[in-house]
Structure formats: structure tokens, C-alpha cells
Amino acid sequence: MPLAKFARITLFTALTVFVVTPLALLVLTSVARGWFHPALLPASLDASAWTDLLTDASHRLALRNSLVLGSATAIVATALALPLGRSAAYSTRAIRRTVALLAFTALALPPVALGTGLQLTVLSLGIGGTLGGVFLAHLVPALGYLTLLFLGVFTRWDHRLDEVAATLGASRAERWQRVLLPLLRRPIAESLALGFLVSWAQVALTLLVGGGAVRTLPLDVLAMLQAGQDQRAAAGALALAIPALLVIGAARVGARNTAAVVA
Amino acid sequence: MSAALELHALDVVFGTRTGVRDINVDVQAGDCLAVLGASGVGKSSLLRTIAGLQAAGGGRVVVNGTNVTMEPPERRGIVYLHQEPVLFPHLTVLDNVAFPLQVRGAPSSRSATTAAAWLERLQVDELAGRMPSSLSGGQRHRVALARALCADPAVLLLDEPLASLDPAVRRDVRMALQVARTTSHAAMLLVTHDLDDALAIATHVMTLLPTGHSEPMAPQALLRSPPTLESARLLGVYAEVEGVVLGDGSSAAFHWLGGAVPAAGAQPGPAIACVRSHEVHVHCGARIHGPELIVLDRHEATHDVVLTVRRAGGETAVVRVGAGVTAAPGDVIQVCILHGRFFAPG
Amino acid sequence: MSAALELHALDVVFGTRTGVRDINVDVQAGDCLAVLGASGVGKSSLLRTIAGLQAAGGGRVVVNGTNVTMEPPERRGIVYLHQEPVLFPHLTVLDNVAFPLQVRGAPSSRSATTAAAWLERLQVDELAGRMPSSLSGGQRHRVALARALCADPAVLLLDEPLASLDPAVRRDVRMALQVARTTSHAAMLLVTHDLDDALAIATHVMTLLPTGHSEPMAPQALLRSPPTLESARLLGVYAEVEGVVLGDGSSAAFHWLGGAVPAAGAQPGPAIACVRSHEVHVHCGARIHGPELIVLDRHEATHDVVLTVRRAGGETAVVRVGAGVTAAPGDVIQVCILHGRFFAPG
Amino acid sequence: MPLALAGILLGLPILVGVGYSVAGALGLVGNAAPGGLQRVLGDTQVLRSVVLSLWIAMVGTAGATIGAVLLALAFEGSAPLDRFARAIGTLPLPVPNLAAAVAMLLLLTQSGWLARLAMQVRLIASPAQFPALVYDPNGLGIIAAVIWKELPFLLLVALSLQSLQSLQSLRGSALTAAARTLGATRWQATRRITLPLLLRGMAPSIVAVFVFVLGSLELPLVLAPSSPLPLPLLIQERRQALDAASHGEAYVLALIATGLALIAAGMHEWLRDDA
Amino acid sequence: GRPAPPVSAAALATAPWDSVVARARGTTVVWRMWRGDPSVNTFIDRWVAPRLLAQYGITLQAVNGQGNELVDQLTVEREAGATTGTASLLWINGETFAALRSRNLLAGPWSQVLPAAALVDSASPIVSRDFEQDPAGYESPWGTVQLALIYDAVRTPQPPRTFAELAAWIRAHPGRFTYDQGFTGATLLKSWLYALNGGASTFAGGFDSTAYLAGRTRLFGLLDSLRPALWRKGTQYPADVAAMHRLFANGEIDISMSVNQNEAVTKAMQGVIPASSRALILRDGTIANTHFVGIPFNAPNAAGAMVVANLLLSPEAQLEKQRPAVWADGTVLRLATLPPSWRMRFDSVLNDPRLVPADSLRASARPEVSPRYHERLQDDWRRLMR
Ligand SMILES: Nc1ncnc2c1ncn2[C@@H]1O[C@H](COP(=O)(O)OP(=O)(O)OP(=O)(O)O)[C@@H](O)[C@H]1O
């Protein structure tokens, strides 16, 4: 964009301050006990929130649940959304719109509506309060997001690449394997990361469909927050961010070959 | 035996409306049908329809006796070369060309050898290790063509494979196409704007025009006697001379400002004569009977010379004459048309 | 007055290596320099370098006396037409063409009128409201060209503007380019593979070859006496006849299997004669002195006939003769080359 | 086949969710009393909630979009500054909403870090003098959190669109090159070519953000004013009240929230041309 | 197919206790409770759970969930026909108990058969009644607490000691007081309602609409007149007690409050509020209440749940829980019935100088009245005052 070097550096500085300050506050809060107004910095450091978090077996269980749910949601939602987004993008306008609207609805339904409906479904399937039930619930918004993502990817996709491969005799599977997947590495990596995040940060659906019996890290953080345990909540929030950061990093590395543009 | 490719009453759709209607064509294995047509008339759409990349408005596509109208593209045994070359951006040139062999499960060493051979035939062998994004326009065309030829299909649809090539390379590519047609017995459909391509490669040619399409005919026949004025214009070799046909039957003659030409069988009335440059004799100075013409303008084209001439009365005409003619502006000449094709004005 | 476009010692980079070196060219306003060159030799790269889309390896680009080598593309007063047309996918055809006027702040009604006029001149006026994705290949080329012409720049770089067009449309587009050149006084650089384009539009032509580039010369001069064998091959009009030059100075003569041809000034030794079809006389039956040749093959091209002939001894040669020549395989003929250009074999 | 699967996996839960809400609004299930619709429509508190939520979603989405586009365009190059800026810009992506809310709380309240900073440099003398950004009837704190949280997502979308485009168009960005040689300045090429194309590609994601923000609970839970209450909180409050009338209203409100989001999505789908 | 429905708590109540314990061995109990307070969590996870495992082989899984969430969850579970639910034990009281009971979502009666039930102080109106309701064996008590104000002894050396003083203090210190929209704030308002209207007895004996309306008019009139002196001029209220603590700790307000009189101590120890924070009980009396555990109708492991409830009533658990360093949660046992050694141990904890003195507590404790008052007051406040 037409920006002078000075403007770019200013913008960069503003961005850094905007992004980093809240994160830095989280870090400080997580190691500060009794850090009150008007102290600009904590008087002393205290690692108890972290040691509690890391040593407590129940947090570890929550962490494991979150990881399992996040990975499963990411993989399954991507595997479903990719072909769905693609066939919708190549379908008639009416089908495309229907799919897009369905996907939007999956995001738009307030947890009270979606969650209660899902709760009912999951319960009548006999998997209420289980990881499986919560996984099914997380799948819905994740599928919504990722379907939109791939719908977008494929409406701008040069489908002549498919055409060439097809007329050269590549079967459907071979087209996926040899043309689509290699070229889609970046969107797929992004989709995996995004699917993971949708599940990873989910609170309301987990609560409703898990019936409270399925503990995840965000639920723990919510509980701490509602008890005014800011120090622990901050540590928990960071603990939530770190694995997700790793996932995003991994996605970026996975996408490197096809994404020369992006750092 | 049935033809390798048969089109029965095929209708081609442009967007939502039917563009080209009722195409009926057979192409035998080892034959090549060239399709000539104005820009935008629907040549690419026809090929895409045959390849199964867009739905037919009606009719059937039959390959080696099997109706494939409802089959997906990869099950038709038809390879389509896009007008604008589409290469897989993530594969090297060699891998692009080897692609059709690899999807057929050929061992990779053999497919690489075959692919390299095609690259060499099209003179792009030194690009084998490059990525497509670094190729020039003509190189991309050739790599895409090499890939299509490498697929060695029953039916090969080529959409202007020779555009963007210089004459020297073009000659070699034509040769490669000849080889492909005769040695591998593919039935070919070749879209081109250049009659030279058709003459070099094709066994038949058909013209596609907004007003309709012609039956396939021999390329030389089309060149010698195009069925309509529009199809004559597609060839780019005719000068159009205006005049009038007087008399009829075998005594009919075409009268233009340079004189009269026997025009047996032509319709009486205003007419346009399509004349090639070697069918015109020019006499410098007035030596034969007939009107004298002043040369107003001389334009040397590659193969002939275009003269604009005026009769004393003031009418002008444009004629194409042989490249050896030296008449220059201001000269007085006589122009004798030896032969022509006569059409009613469009 | 300085030229509209001057290139001083310009080096063109391909990826990382320097491809074309030391281009020195002036193009006056209202002139058109055609660039002929083999595929992949660097024509597009040259144009992109002049337009500022890729960095020069060295040298300067001067427009109307101003050194623009370091300027961004939009501040050079240069418009570049991509080889593969690039249309803005979110704008209609009309808006695409009006784009250059709109970015210059023209009122939208006026820019629409001007754009529509260009569309009409290129015979794509009925596409004005369409989106680019629905156009045919040739239509896309023409819309992109209309947009470039609409920009009315000081310097116009056209990368194969006439590819993908049928002869009838091609003639009209050539006319439109002529108009643009003469009425708007643009300095044009035109990349083409077709000498006919150069002859119709260009005031000068230069050839770009892997071995180096020629000085600009008149198109007719290039056609009549190409400076090198390679540049002759680029033109696609010459038959190449092998033989040997004996004697030297004004008494030198070129001997080939059909006889001898005066070749004053040619280097003694093995040689290739480049001969156009109207420079060859064919005598059917043996009427003049000289060797008798048997016609082995006859190929009718659009503008001439390609004969493969053999002397009794067994050597063969390929000659191009006028379209009127009727010699058929099996005939015995005598071929008299009237004129040729003689080069040492490449 | 994938379409049928979609029908099941997306359509079914949605059908059940909407169906249950409709039944709840009609007082048929879940201990909900009927007649919620009339009560809700006559309730000015509901209207204020709707307005506040729409305002937050709109301003937040607009802010995040503008920021993301600005960054994507300003840092599209491959210099270290560009790479670094893109990395930093997407940094908050993995931070869950709840954590973002906590961070904003720590930063923005009248006794938060900014207020302390202001006090340190003697801009203000007591917490009450600091502008009320959190628990603010204009939702400024939530909007800040929305931007902080959603800008990285939209930035990611923008970047991946840019890379897809440059992957497919063979020689770099041919479109901008064409625009610029036609005389468009860098700025004009951006405004007329890059930006519209980018925004078209981002449109579904932008609408998704809008829709998500409209319904999301976590940020308001921590940062929202008590009056007016953002719609998701109002829904939760009614839902968690014990009386049947409130329950019925909760479902009506949920349907209203869904409806608003779907209007946005529908408008987007309708306006988008698929050319 | 679905597993057979588990044995209900009511059925188990008729069986010998030993058989219940035997049935519970080797099982898992999912307990839905408020998981927000690390003190409570530590007590449950580090004290209760290991003992359950050691003594009964029961694995305790404490998960978050309270109040109306539970009601919703169970309602939907029943609508879905889930005869086997997720949780076996619920932390409940007051209006949640009322809601669950009225919808038949609780199993029972069972609590009276717990061996430790004999130790419960059933004479105390606060322990034996839950918001005037008779637990009737459908829930078992395990702790009591009382509403107290929290102030900072350094910032506010002279805190108000009665509701009248509180109103005057608020007027004298504009912007320095507020109350939250949640349970704690509502409990304060209810206590204030008692104080303005002649005490808890005015509202005793079920919901009385006229008494309520008269009382409400007085209370809201007062609050309206105080509004300009409240934090943010009474236009905004903190969402919950945690938010209020945050304002208090950072000096935005000078008084916080808690439904647990001892939270001033535990929260200060956790660093949530300043170390100089103190609790005070308003002399007019504040509401005290008891928390219970219940067993849902579809509990997958009612036997285990009963064993847990029994353990919670054991003197060991009650004493541990009451330690200020642990949780400072009041006992529900009648100390007089305990052996002297236990009594002594309780006394030493109760006399901890950091805590509100036990006799002051006893003197000022006011019982809860019908949960309808709580519901109406909260609802009306939201509609009329917020
Ligand atoms: N979606 C569409 N809507 C309307 N018209 C369309 C659509 N797609 C193609 N067309 C029109 O169909 C016609 C045929 O297009 P096609 O590409 O087949 O032409 P062509 O003969 O290959 O031309 P060229 O020689 O220029 O490549 C064109 O006039 C084009 O404008």
C-alpha cells in the first residue's frame, strides 16, 4: 500500500502496543499477588498461580479434555468442511446460498438456542455429559466457520486446474491427492488451526452439552474469573493461549511451502 | 467401425443461452478436424462441451462407440487443451508433463522419460526443472501442449495450440502434432485462426460462424472455394472486389472497374469477388485491352502486395497481387482478374 | 526534440540472470517499433522492464526526455498490455475500459463515452455490460487492448495484441492500432510473431534473438533482406535452400541442386539461400537449360506451395513456389531461383 | 454426497436448536410460559439491549475490518518489518475470548493499568476521573476487546486471500501491475482493485465476525454495562431466572438474536454477486 | 442399548447403611458445584477426595455448575428422557432447591438416614430450614454462612455499623458504594428489607404479597434517594460479587460484601482483596443461610453420593472446612452433642481472632424467608431499579 516508511513504522508501533499491552498485563497479573491500584507494577512476584495450575491433577484433566476436543474438532470439521465448501462453491447459486446461510446460522444461533437443542439431541443419543457429546456440539460452530472458509477459498479458486487434471485422466481421488491438497496446504493448515481454536475457546456449548461433567480449561478459567481469582484466571488464560499458539505456529510451518507471502 | 469421436446434434450453451446448435460431426482415429471461426463464435465452448467441462444443451458425444454425454471429464478419454495454458503451479515443468502418465499409474522413471521426449519435441526440454511461473507465454503454451500430447488420449481437443509461437517454433510444433496424429491415432479437433495450421495438420476443416456452421471439408477445398462470403473472410487470403454480375448461366460475367471476368453460374446482380493474389495479373503501362487504373497506394504484406487503384471515373478498389509486382503509387496499370469466387454482398 | 521513448544500454533480467543486454533504441512519438523474436527470448521481459514492472539490470529508460528508470510504473506515462490479458474481475467490460480515464479523474459520463467508442472500434461494444469471466479468449484480448488504448499514453507497450484473433477481426484491430498511433501520437512498441502486423502498423522493426538483437530497420527492409539467417527464420516466409557459393566478389554464384544463382558479394563456401515464393520460377516439363527435378511432394499452404524436389542424383530440396504453380508429385520440373539471400549455415 | 452430509451435520442441529427455541417461545417445553413474544416486544429494556448489541457488533466488526485491511495492505511485502508486523498482528488469535476480556479489564477499568498510568503522569487524580470504558453504556470496552480479538482473525483471512491470489496469478500480482501501468497510482490501484477484491473475499468472514460478536457471551460477561444489558447477557439472565415467564422470553430473545444475525448474513448473501 | 436405570436414592434410604457403602465402593461420583473459589476447590480436591478414595474407594469428580444451570440441565435431561444423568450430587440451596423440588428433579427422601445426620443442629432455624422450606430428606446440609460487609481498616477506620449508618455513610461518601446484581447483592437488599420493615418476622410464613409490596416501596424509595451517591451514580452495577471485590480492592469503592462472613479473611489471604480488609456484621442483623447437597432424580450413582454427603457431615470434615486457612465455612453440627475433645477443637477454630466472633454472629443471624421474596425482589429490582 502507498505508505511512507515513517507511516509504516508508526503503524507497526501502534499495532505492537495495541496487541502486546493486554498480553503483558495478563503475564504480570498471573505472577502478581495483591497487585492493586495505583501500583503501576506489582511489588513482588509470586508463582503460586502457575504452580497450582501445573501441579493440580484436575487442571491436567481439563487440559487433556481440551486438547482432545480441539484436535478432534479440527480434524473432523476440516475433513467435512473442505469437500462441502468445494461442492457448494461449484453448485448452483441456490445451493451455495443455502449452504452459506446454514453455516452462518451455525454461528449465529445463541448458545441458549443451539446449546439446548444440541443438549437434547446428545442426551437422547445417550452421550450426554461425555466427551463425544461435547465433541459433536463443538463440531457445529466449527463446521460453520470452516465451511465459510472453504466456500471462500473455492469461489476464488481457479477451477481450470481441476478441469485440466480431469481431462488428463485424473480420477477424483487423484485430483485431490495431486492437485487440490498440495495447493490447498495453507487453507487446510489454517482450517485446522481455526477448528482447533473454535473448540478450544468454547465455553457455553461445553457447559450446556457437557452437563458440567466434561471439564475443559476455559471452564476452569471462567470459574476462577467468576470468583474474582484474577491471578489464577490470568495464568489459566495464558495456559489457554500457549497450546493454541503452538497449533497456529505449526499450521504456519505446515503451510510454508505454499505461502511464500506470509511470514 | 464407428468413428473415434462422434457428435450428434450437439447444442452448445453460452452462459444461459444456446449458442451453437446442432453440430453433427464424425472424426476418425488418426484424423484431425480443424475448426475455424470468428472470435467469440463459440469454438472454446464447443470443445469444453465435448470434454465434459460444461453441460451440453442437447445432443450426444460418442467416443469410440460409447455415449459419454453423461460421463465426468476424466472418464471420457478426451483431453482438452485450454486456450490459455493452465499449468499446475506447484509442479515443475517435467512433473506437469508427466502428470497424465502418473495418474495412469506409470512408473515414475518411464513417465519422466516419455515426458522429457515430448518436451524435446516441442523444444522446451531445457525448461524441465523450472516452475511454471517463470515461463514465457509461448513456453507455457508449449508445456501445456506437451502435457496434453503426453496423455496420449483417444480424442484430443486443442484450443489454439499454436498461438503465441514464432514461425520457426510453430513449424516444429506443427510437426509434433502431425506425429501425434499419425503415430498415436488420436482423433483431433483443432481450433485455430490460421488456415496454414489447418492445411498443415488437418484432414478436414469446418467453419463456425454466427450464422451457422459448415460441413467438414478438405482444407484445400475450403481454401479454393469457400462456401460463403463469411467463411472466405475467415481465411484472410482474399481480396474482396466489388462489382456486378451481368448475364446468367454460363455466359455470366463479373464486371468491376478493372474489367470483366467470366463468372459462369454466378447469380446476376451486385456481387463481391473474392480473389487470391496469384489469380490477378498486373500489366504495367497499358498493354492489353481494358481500363487503365492509377495506383493510389501500395502496401507490401508478407506474402503479397495490396494495391489501392482508381479508375479515371473516380471509383477505387483494393486488390491483392503477387509479391513480385512492383507497381508503385502513381503508376498506371491494368489489372486482369483470372479467376474469382462470386458472392452476393453480405 | 528528443524521442518519446529512449532506451539507453538497457539490460533485461530473467529471474536472476541478465537475459537481453544493451538495448539502445529511440521511438519517436507517432512511431511504432515492432519487436520480433523467438519464443522465450525476452520480449515480454523487455516490455515489463520498460514499463517498470521489473527492475532493469542496468541502463536507462527515458520518456519524453525524462529519465524514469527509478519511477514507479504509474509515473512513467507508459501503458503495458500484458501478453495474457488481465482484466479486473470485479468490473464490467465498460468499467474495465474506462478505468484508466477514471483514475485520471475524468468525469464518469465522459469516460464511459470514450470507453464505449474504443469498444466499438475493436468490435466488442455489445459486451460492454458483461463481466470479464464470461468473455471468450479473443474478446478478452480485445477488451484489454481497448483499455490500454483508452489510457492514451505517451508510450504504449503492446505484448502480442493480435494473437487469438481471426483474420477479419485482426484487420480491424490493426486499423484501430494505426489510428491510435497516428492520431494520438503515441510511441508504440509492439511485440508480435507475425510480420504482417509489423508491415501493417510498424514504422520500424527490430529482431530479438538469443544471439543478440538487430538495430531497428524499416519492416520492408527486414522482409527483403534480413540481416542474419536467424532473423530470416523469424519471418516464416523463406524457403531455405542448401548449396554452396563458388567464386567470389561480383562473380560469386550459389550452386544448388536446381542450378546456379548469381550471388554477388556472398562469402564462398557452403551456404543457405533464403528464397521467397515469388522469387522462384518453375518450368513444367523441361524447357530451359538446367537440371531436371522430380516433384516428390506438394503441400499447399495458404499463400504459396511447398514443393519437395529431387534431382536424379538423389539429393532433395524444399522450395516454396507461388500458389499458382500446379506441379504435382511425379512431375518433372525445372526450378529457377531468381533472387536469394545467402548465409553461412547456422 | 458432501451436500447431504452437510444437511445432516449442519442442518440437523440447527433445526433442533431453532425448533427447540420456537417451542420454548411458545411455552411448549422447558418450563417456559407462553406469551413471551408480546412481553418482549413491549419491553423497552429489550429494545435498548438490541440496539447496544447491534452497535457493539457493528462498530467492533468495522474496527476490526478496517484494522485488518490496513495491516494486510501496509505489510504485504517480504521485508522483516512486514513479516514481524504480520506475526504480531495475528498474535492474539489463539487467546480465548475469556482471556481477552480479562486482559481488557486489567487494562481499561477506571482503576486499570491505563488509569494508573494516567495517574502516574498526573493526568487524573482519582479513578473516577478516568473515562468509564468498561461497564460503559456505550460498550467501548467490549468494542476494544472485540477489535483486539477479531482483528487478528480478519487479518489472517486477508493474508491468506492475498497468498491464494499470488499463488494462482502466475507472475506476481498481475492485476495491480495492470492497474498501475494504466496510470493508477499505488493508492488508486489499492483502492480500486486490491481493496474491492480483498473485501469481496473477506465478506463472508466479516459477516461471520459480526454474527459471532452479536451472539457471543464471553466478552460481555466480563465487560458489559448492567444497563443496558447486551442481548446475550439479557438472554442468559432471563434463561437463568427461575420463573416460567422469563424462560419463555429467553427463547423469544434467542430467536430475535438469531433473526438479527441471519438478516445480516442474508443481506450479505443477497448482495454478493457470484461473478 | 441403554444401561438399566440405577438404584434411586429413595430406595437406598430403606437399605442398611452398610449396603449403601458397599454399593458405593469403587465407583465415581460426579459432583456439580461452584468451582470458583480455590479455597473450596482445595478443600474438596485435596481433603475430601483423598479421604473418599482411601476410606470408601470412591473417586470424586468435582465439576462446575450451580444454581439455575442445574435446573436447566435436569429439565432438559428429563425432556430428553435421559434416565441416567451425568451428575450424582448437586450443591444447592434456597431457590434452586425450591425449583428442583417443585419440578420433581430431586431424589429422596434420603438425607435423614445418613449416620452423621444425627449430629446436625436441627434445632437451629437456619440449619433446619432452607429458605423456610423443609428439606424433607431431599437435601443434606453441610455448611452455613452469613452476609457481612467488607471494608478496609486503613481506608475506612470508622465503618457504618447499622443499615441507617450505612445510608448516611453512602451519602457522605458519594461514588464509594455499590452492590452487585447477583446473589450477594440480592441478599444485602433482602437484609435491608428486613431492617426497614420490622425484621424478618414480617415476611415469615410464606410469601405475602401485600407485605412484600409495602416493604419493597420503602426499600426502593431509599435506594432511589441513595442512587446519586452510588458508584457511577447508580447507573451501573457490578455483575457479580467478584467484580465488586475487584472494585473494592482497587479503591474504586470502599465497601464490599460477601455472603460468607469469613471471606474477608480468605480472600485477603488469596490476595484478591487487601490484607487490611475486615468483615463487619450490621447490628440490625443480616441473612444467614445454609448450603446443602442434593441428589438428582437421574443420578447414576446415588449410593456414592450419599456416602459423600455423609462424609461432609463428619466432624473431621466440618472442622477442616471451618479453619480460616482452609475455607472458614460455618459448621452445621450441634457442637453440644459432640464429644468434648471435638468441641474443644471447634472452639479453638471459632475463637480465631481474625474471624467474626461467634456470639456476634449468632446474635445477628436472620433466617431466609420464602424463596419467592428473593425471586420477586431480584426481578423487580432489575425491572424498576437498574
Ligand atoms: N457466462 C456467459 N454468459 C454470456 N455469454 C457467454 C458466457 N460465457 C461465454 N459467453 C459467450 O459465448 C461466446 C463463445 O465463447 P467462446 O469462448 O466459446 O468463443 P471462442 O469461439 O472460443 O472465441 P475466441 O476465438 O475469442 O476464443 C462468446 O461470445 C462469449 O462472450
Ligand SMILES: Nc1ncnc2c1ncn2[C@@H]1O[C@H](COP(=O)(O)OP(=O)(O)OP(=O)(O)O)[C@@H](O)[C@H]1O
Ligand atoms: N524467474 C525466472 N527464472 C528463470 N528464467 C526466467 C524467469 N522468468 C522468466 N524467465 C525466462 O526468461 C525468458 C524470457 O521470458 P519472456 O517472457 O520475456 O519471453 P518472451 O520473449 O516474451 O517469450 P514468448 O514469446 O514466449 O512470450 C524465458 O526464457 C523465460 O523462461
Ligand SMILES: [Mg+2]
Ligand atoms: Mg476460445
Ligand SMILES: [Mg+2]
Ligand atoms: Mg512473451
